[in-house]
Amino acid sequence: MKQIAELLNEMCRAGVITNYALFGATAQIRYTEPVTTLDADLLVSIETEENRLDLLSPVYHFCHEKGYLPEGEAIRVGEWPVQFIPVFSPLTREAMEKAETADFEGVPFRVVQADYLAVIALSVGRAKDFARILALLESGSVQPKQINELAQRHNLSDAWDKFQRRFLNE
Amino acid sequence: MNNQSIEELFKRQAQWQKNRRLLSWAEKIHWVEKVRKTVLELKCKK
Numbered sequence: 001m002k003q004i005a006e007l008l009n010e011m012c013r014a015g016v017i018t019n020y021a022l023f024g025a026t027a028q029i030r031y032t033e034p035v036t037t038l039d040a041d042l043l044v045s046i047e048t049e050e051n052r053l054d055l056l057s058p059v060y061h062f063c064h065e066k067g068y069l070p071e072g073e074a075i076r077v078g079e080w081p082v083q084f085i086p087v088f089s090p091l092t093r094e095a096m097e098k099a100e101t102a103d104f105e106g107v108p109f110r111v112v113q114a115d116y117l118a119v120i121a122l123s124v125g126r127a128k129d130f131a132r133i134l135a136l137l138e139s140g141s142v143q144p145k146q147i148n149e150l151a152q153r154h155n156l157s158d159a160w161d162k163f164q165r166r167f168l169n170e
Numbered sequence: 171m172n173n174q175s176i177e178e179l180f181k182r183q184a185q186w187q188k189n190r191r192l193l194s195w196a197e198k199i200h201w202v203e204k205v206r207k208t209v210l211e212l213k214c215k216k
Contacts, residue, residue, distance in 0.1 A: 001203070026199065029195060030198075033198075034199075034202050036205050036206065038206065079203050079206070104199075
C-alpha cells in the first residue's frame, strides 16, 4: 500500500493526474475493523480533452515506465491490483477534493472521508455497499445526520430513506 | 451455555473488537494483505 501512495504522489507531481483519493474497502479500513478485499480503488482526476475514450492512457503509460504492469482491468502495484477510476459524478469529484491526507508509514496518502464513503456506497447500492455503510455507522466514524445531509445534496434522499427503513428501523 | 455466560462472551467479544479498531490503518491494511496472500496461495494450490 505504501508503494501505491508513493506512486500516486509521484503521478501528481509529474502532472499525470491533478488529484486522487483512495476509496472503497481499503479506505473503509481506515475507519472500521479490517475487511477483506482483493483490490485497491482510486479516484483520479485527469486534465484532458473531454470525452476521450483513452482517458487513463497517461496513467497506464506512467505506470508502465515505472515497471507496474496491467493485470486485467487493474495495474499491479506491489501486492495490490489497483483500479484507477476517473471521477465520474459530482459526488465522487467532491469526495476526492475533500479527501483527508492520511499518513501511511510516513507517506502522505489521500483518503476519502467516512461520510463520502458512505454516500458513494449508497449510490452504488450493492449488498456489500450497504454492509459498508453499516460498518461506518457502527464504528462511529459517521453519523446518520451527516449521511442525510450529503445524500440530500446529491439527490440520494430516496436511497437513504429506503436504507434507513430497511436497516436502521429499530 | 446459559444466557449469562453467552452475554459475558458477547461482552468479551465486543471488547476484543473494540481493541482491534485501535490498530492503526497501516496495521489493518497489512492484516488484509496477509489474508489476501493466504487466499491467493490456497487458490493456486487447487
